[in-house]
Amino acid sequence: MGDRGIGVGRLGWLALLPLLAAAQLAQDDEGPPLIPRDSLPTPFVRTAPLGVEELAEGFGATQEVFDLGRRLFFDPVLSPRRSVSCASCHQPELGFADNRKLSRGIEGYLTLRNAPSLLNKGLSEKVLWDGRAATLEDQVLMPIENPEEMGLGKAAAVNRLSSDPSYAAEFQKAFGREVDDAALAAALAGFVRGLTVGDSPVDRFRDGDVEALSADEEAGLWIYEGRGRCWRCHNGPNFSDESFHNTGVGVADGAPEPGRFAITGVDGDQGRFRTPGLRMLTKTAPYMHDGSLATLAEVVDFYREGGNANPHLSERMGSIELTDEEAAQLVAFLKAMSR
Numbered sequence: 484m485g486d487r488g489i490g491v492g493r494l495g496w497l498a499l500l501p502l503l504a505a506a507q508l509a510q511d512d513e514g515p516p517l518i519p520r521d522s523l524p525t526p527f528v529r530t531a532p533l534g535v536e537e538l539a540e541g542f543g544a545t546q547e548v549f550d551l552g553r554r555l556f557f558d559p560v561l562s563p564r565r566s567v568s569c570a571s572c573h574q575p576e577l578g579f580a581d582n583r584k585l586s587r588g589i590e591g592y593l594t595l596r597n598a599p600s601l602l603n604k605g606l607s608e609k610v611l612w613d614g615r616a617a618t619l620e621d622q623v624l625m626p627i628e629n630p631e632e633m634g635l636g637k638a639a640a641v642n643r644l645s646s647d648p649s650y651a652a653e654f655q656k657a658f659g660r661e662v663d664d665a666a667l668a669a670a671l672a673g674f675v676r677g678l679t680v681g682d683s684p685v686d687r688f689r690d691g692d693v694e695a696l697s698a699d700e701e702a703g704l705w706i707y708e709g710r711g712r713c714w715r716c717h718n719g720p721n722f723s724d725e726s727f728h729n730t731g732v733g734v735a736d737g738a739p740e741p742g743r744f745a746i747t748g749v750d751g752d753q754g755r756f757r758t759p760g761l762r763m764l765t766k767t768a769p770y771m772h773d774g775s776l777a778t779l780a781e782v783v784d785f786y787r788e789g790g791n792a793n794p795h796l797s798e799r800m801g802s803i804e805l806t807d808e809e810a811a812q813l814v815a816f817l818k819a820m821s822r
């Protein structure tokens with residue numbers, strides 16, 4: 484990939500942090516995580532994405548914070564019977580998502596929505612499918628509180644961690660103070676911010692390496708940017724406009740969710756959901772907020788049909804004339820963002 488891929492000159496030591504962390508992941512074996520840490524493949528933490536001049540403020544947690552966050556993320560200690568960790572639903576080898584339509588929390592409860600990938604979340608301004616968390620720090624405590632996800636509660640979590648001498652020492656080292664809600668949130672959010680991907684063939688192509696994409700992938704790129712109009716919502720370094728749109732997902736099942744409307748009460752927000760990023764899609768099936776589309780070919784067919792008609796459908800949607808070969812090229816392009 485060459486030194487340009489690492490981007491150290493532009494991003495400085497911040498870009499190296501995830502790499503350092505990746506190197507450590509292979510060695511670190513404390514605690515019995517649900518997912519063995521050495522199964523965390525380095526490509527998922529390989530480099531900051533290209534095309535990003537400045538990383539979001541607070542992107543670079545210190546190594547101590549990142550390490551503590553990583554330990555917490557994989558540790559079921561944050562659920563009452565030590566049965567569920569963050570990684571149960573956000574599995575590294577599945578792009579920090581999982582392969583279910585809906586995920587399973589404690590006691591087998593199903594989540595309301597599909598678990599999104601956490602990759603490049605640090606570059607994103609909007610958190611959750613409906614944007615109801617103001618910041619990552621707010622969000623990471625939600626599953627701990629949610630009685631159907633991890634269900635331990637913040638107070639019990641702080642108690643448990645404080646009475647574990649090893650955790651108490653790590654919090655001291657990372658934050659210079661005892662365990663509290665804010666430190667717990669900062670550690671988890673610090674880890675999530677460190678999960679970056681970039682330097683896919685698509686990034687390299689955009690950066691001038693015309694050989695990076697195959698002929699089909701390149702044809703798919705032009706469809707993405709041309710007739711497909713995908714870029715209108717999926718743009719920027721993370722392929723998301725960080726906004727909310729109604730594409731009609733859920734309408735076909737007769738079970739549409741209010742989405743963003745439930746948060747804002749604004750009529751125009753009916754059925755709107757956050758535009759997800761498009762990296763590592765080959766790992767994160769099924770797709771959409773309800774996990775209703777199993778493959779990328781199904782996603783492309785959904786857009787060929789113009790999404791699902793409903794009174795609040797985005798004006799940016801509309802049927803797209805593509806031959807089957809062109810649809811396959813678009814899929815090939817989407818897959819190239821996962822390499």
Ligand code: HEC
Nearest residue numbers: 569572586587588594596597598599610611612623626632
């Ligand atoms: C039981 C499964 C489950 C567990 C456990 C879980 N999550 Fe999630 N996570 C989800 C689902 C489902 C969503 C999407 C919810 C929504 O948007 O309504 C989500 C969303 C997120 C998001 C926002 C992603 C985005 O695209 O905006 C972050 C960040 C996150 N989780 C981090 C964590 C952390 C950190 C933990 C552990 C403290 C955790 N999750 C535990 C299922 C889970």
Ligand code: HEC
Nearest residue numbers: 711713716728732756757758759770771772782786797799
């Ligand atoms: C009107 C804005 C808009 C346009 C145009 C658009 N998307 Fe989307 N895309 C979204 C939104 C919003 C979602 C999430 C919808 C939901 O789950 O309710 C989404 C979801 C997806 C997903 C699923 C990602 C995941 O992690 O579940 C893929 C893949 C995708 N879009 C690809 C495309 C492609 C390819 C095109 C062009 C053919 C396209 N999108 C055009 C807004 C848009």
